Amino acid sequence: MSSTYFIRGATVVSIDPVIGTVSDCDVLIQGEDIKAVGPNLEAPNDAVIIDGTDAIVSPGFVDTHRHTWQIQLRCVTCDFSLFEYFLHIRNKFGSCYLPEDVYLGNYCGALESLDNGITCLVDHCHILNSPDHSDAAVRGLQDAQIRGAFCYGLYRNPKYAWTPDGVLTDAAEPDWRLDDAKRVREKFFSRENAATDLLRFGFAPAEIERSSLEQSIKEVEYGRSLGAAVITAHASMGKYDKGYHLVRRLHERKLLKPDLLLSHCASLHDDELQAVRETGVSLSSTPDTELQMGMGQPVAFKARKHGCICSIGVDIVSNNPADMFQQMRLILQAQRHKDNEAADGSPLKVSHTCFDVLTLATLGGAEAMGLKEVVGSVTPGKKADLLITKCTSTRMTPVNDPVAALVLYANASDIDTVFVNGKMVKENGQLAGIKWPEVRKKLVKSSNDIMERARAADMDEITHRVLSVYNPVGGYNAKNAHI
Ligand SMILES: [Zn+2]
Incomplete structure (x- = not known):
């Protein structure tokens, strides 16, 4: 009330x-x-x-890039590179979540956000291993009463011999997620998917830079056909950028539109930043993970100079809390350091102010989600x-x-x-109204259960599989999508 x-x-x-x-x-x-x-x-x-x-x-703070489901994996990735993150999170733990784990992950992730002053978030949800997982993910956010966009993710968590029952759907149809996204869109969201709705439907293609261009375009256009409020994807990830130039290629085909929200993007070239500005595409920088994992200097301040819509995301709570204070500090001081180092002689002024970064974390995020008004x-x-x-x-x-x-x-x-x-x-x-000790007990049990299931994983097999599509020196092998 x-x-x-x-x-x-x-x-x-x-x-x-x-x-x-x-x-x-x-x-x-x-x-x-x-x-x-x-x-x-x-x-x-x-x-x-x-x-x-x-x-x-x-x-309230607006977080424009989060994989909310990872709350049970707290502290797991704190000493990881992005490569290790792929091995353990995207190829092991992601194949150990039951629907009830997804519910608790999203519910508690949203509660953590509210407690920390994040009132609105983009959930890039790539734990949708079955229709039950999808329902649980949406319900978790809805029950916590946070504002945001639930972005239905097409990413496939891989199935192995050790994968426990109930974790992954055995749907024969490989594209079942496309139908499921439509089902979720109709079941949980208003027809208008209006800007004033508390939770809106969004879409997240599978790893867009690891698919063929045709596949990426197909997925983006499918999200558009469902009326997704936000279509979000990882792009141009610094040392992990294989020179794909997705933004340039989409721009050539006139497919860049304001519904696109691209995360990371440290290695966008100037012509791509120009295209982002001209087409109203938005960017999300995630300082903790970008600085730690080799994804490059957060792009937000540079992109702002180009006139782009920029914002900040927390990214993965397996690595850092849903704490926008922490992200504001990191991105501001990392940028000041970079600019100070580049200055001739002693810098007499700082390059960016506290107000600049507070704007990114609030109004910038709202604009990036199409919620500026x-x-x-x-x-x-x-x-x-x-x-x-x-x-x-x-x-x-x-x-x-x-x-x-x-x-x-x-x-x-x-x-x-x-x-x-x-x-x-x-x-x-x-x-308000949350019995945290009871919720906490369930969350701890869920985390313990996931850790127990993950013990069965064959890391040699996983590493072999990932290395078969990943070249640590030259980046990804584009021919093999979906590691
Ligand atoms: Zn991400």
């Missing part, structure tokens, strides 16, 4: 260029919407009053996806610059309240 809330006397970091950052400012939330923002507003009689003293109101800033008329961050902890006292405090000082424990669509999902520092 949504109500009327009146936040009184907060510091509002709106990200809205007209409103800006305003101290001693009120915010009125009615139903799903932000109704008014400004000093000395009148509170309606029926409003729940929230004291905004020593608190910052800011837009719906969320991403504290603006009257937008949906109320908001954070109230307390400035009373040891790390947040005093605050001389609220934007810098959010970017370089705050963490999830400072977030007192989170609204999604006008509903309070975190209250007094706790997830």
